[in-house]
Amino acid sequence: MHRSMLAVLLVLLRWGEGEAWAQSPSSPAGWGIRRIELSPDAVQPAAEVVVSPGLSTVFIFDSEVSRESVALEGRERFSVLDTGLSTLRFVPSERISSGERLRLTVRFQDGAAPASATFILVAHPARSEALVEVYRRKRGAETYQEEIRQVRIEAQQCRDEIVRLRAERTAPDGLTGLISTGVLEWRGVEFLDVTRLVTQSPGGAVTKRRVYSYRAARRVAVALILAPVGDAQPWTAEGATLRGKANEELRVLQVWQAGPVAPGSLTQRVVVEAESATESPEGSYTLKLWDADGRRTITLDNIVFP
Numbered sequence: 001m002h003r004s005m006l007a008v009l010l011v012l013l014r015w016g017e018g019e020a021w022a023q024s025p026s027s028p029a030g031w032g033i034r035r036i037e038l039s040p041d042a043v044q045p046a047a048e049v050v051v052s053p054g055l056s057t058v059f060i061f062d063s064e065v066s067r068e069s070v071a072l073e074g075r076e077r078f079s080v081l082d083t084g085l086s087t088l089r090f091v092p093s094e095r096i097s098s099g100e101r102l103r104l105t106v107r108f109q110d111g112a113a114p115a116s117a118t119f120i121l122v123a124h125p126a127r128s129e130a131l132v133e134v135y136r137r138k139r140g141a142e143t144y145q146e147e148i149r150q151v152r153i154e155a156q157q158c159r160d161e162i163v164r165l166r167a168e169r170t171a172p173d174g175l176t177g178l179i180s181t182g183v184l185e186w187r188g189v190e191f192l193d194v195t196r197l198v199t200q201s202p203g204g205a206v207t208k209r210r211v212y213s214y215r216a217a218r219r220v221a222v223a224l225i226l227a228p229v230g231d232a233q234p235w236t237a238e239g240a241t242l243r244g245k246a247n248e249e250l251r252v253l254q255v256w257q258a259g260p261v262a263p264g265s266l267t268q269r270v271v272v273e274a275e276s277a278t279e280s281p282e283g284s285y286t287l288k289l290w291d292a293d294g295r296r297t298i299t300l301d302n303i304v305f306p
Helices: 141-169 174-180
Strands: 022-024 034-037 047-051 057-061 078-083 087-092 101-107 116-123 131-135 190-193 206-216 219-228 239-244 249-257 268-275 285-290 297-303
Touching: 206 297, 219 297, 239 268, 268 285
Parallel strands: 034 131, 047 116, 057 131
Antiparallel strands: 022 249, 057 087, 078 087, 101 116, 190 206, 206 219, 219 268, 239 249, 239 285, 249 268, 285 297
């Protein structure tokens, strides 16, 4: 058996009085190890696994798989498909559409039940499950211990987040609140107009007009001025990711939007606030935003922070 492998800046970005607020909850930084147990004597529904363009997903099986029998629906939508004796790695390409559901079937070599396993790969614009462990036999105690350890870590992160939110909730309003929570420290907020640097991928749900980046104490934000494209349906950002060149991802704290980007409206403001592991995040980042169903996205490259 193998081992388990800135509410803070919104004060500064509130550019008008009486605007409608649409705010999504903070998006998770990512998912841990997914574990799937197959039943040998009962028909079970195919497990859904979230995948995303350009991001690698690896399956690890506790039995050897038949490489020749791996069947991946829509193979042309994947840039990488690498099958090992007990592993399967694939990377969706940009040809895969958000919300698309593709069937993956593998067969095992030893002939034991179940003889095969089927999964449904569900495409998401920016999130993926990086590691999926699949068990046909009984799991060892060490895998449960590792799973408990991960749950405890996640629970502690949630408790820390609750403490942070409560501290900010009880802080004074305005600049006093920003100072009292330590977000500003003594250097304030640094600002950069990155409109000319930022490029937008074609086919986005909306188009950028202006892009500004901000940095405070371990917080960064990207403020966008967005305009509708043609007669497209109204668009509201539901989630976002900020990912660097080395695939490192900043933890998005919240996405704020003044109102839907809709035909007939001039522009709307969107702010993405994230937590930085360092005082000065280096290099350029890619910002990807998506709406409620994940099908209409916008991708902006070459975002840098002051």
